[in-house]
Amino acid sequence: MLYARLIVMRLLKAVVVLFLIIIFNFVLIQLAPGDPAAILAGEAGATDQEFLRQLRERFGLDQPLYVQLWRYVSGIATLDFGWSYRQGMPVLDLILARLPATLLLTGTAFVLSLALGIVLGSMAAARVKKPSGSLIMALALIFYATPLFWVALMAVVLFSVYLGWLPAYGMVTVGAGHTGFALVLDVAKHLVLPATTLALFFMAIYTRMTRASMLEASQQDYVKTARAKGLSPRVIQRRHILRNALLPIITLAGLQAGQMVGGAILTETVFAWPGIGRLMFEALQQRDYNLLLGIFFFSAALVIVFNIITDLVYRLADPRIKEAS
Secondary structure, X not given: OHHHHHHHHHHHHHHHHHHHHHHHHHHHHHHOOOXXXXXXXXXXXXXXXXXXXXXXHHXXXXXXXXXXXXXXXXXXXXXXXXXXXXXXXXHHHHHHHHHHHHHHHHHHHHHHHHHHHHHXXXXXXXXXXXXXXXXXXXXXXXXXXXXXXXXXXXXXXXXXXXXXXXXXXXXXXXXXXXXXXXXXXXHHHHHHHHHHHHHHHHHHHHHXXXXXXXXXXXXXXXXXXXXXXXXXXXXXXXXXXXXXXXHHHHHHHHHHHHHHHHHHHHHHHHOOOOOHHHHHHHHHHHOOHHHHHHHHHHHHHHHHHHXXXXXXXXXXXXXXXXHHO
């Protein structure tokens, strides 16, 4: 009952937040330089004012700003995100076609970064005065400070061009015609480089956070009591230190799960991964504003969903929050 009420309250707040985001993004796009009608007319080789007027009238760009905003908001209420000028397709169809690829990439990168970050952070905390612990933290610092695009390019050069182990671009092998389990293996091979590249930066953050949280938790009174009872260091590390140290990591992971969708823009562009990140980059270049607005909406909705899930997981991990509620 408590969780149902929590979800309902979070969803009501999410509706308000999404409405404000829709208005903000719409106004921001309108202030951006560039006229979609002029760009389409220029590519068509027609620059006369009559053709421009017809294009603006066709796409509703000749209407006042408040009329365009009302048409856009009312359209979203019926899941109508408008028409992509450049792709010649409904925006919703374009996004839904690309969204599974982005969720696969970001989901894999998120699980990989969180699992490796917790493991490496725990190892670094247990070996705080040893060379191995310092080495782990040095590697985490390197991956945190190294630009993502450089890591992606070096991964392509090393593992695709030089060694030839993994494919560099795309999601599947073009023309291979794989089906069934062969298709799954093919997608997995293409997923390795972009998912690992995207995960390294966030893994470094989780490693540093896990180490700091575990070192702080190891100084608490309940840990000293566990040591006084004669519990083994491994049991203390796993049941008492790590469990309590995970609470701030859950919060951070929930916030950064949504950021991964935005961070996937660069990764998808470098590796030609057919997700909404690459679609956003193409829409920005083409001044396809309806498509940009649709992608912004879905990105914001994903962030809100991840935040709601984080609240639920946090309450499961820390019963004190449920009792205080």
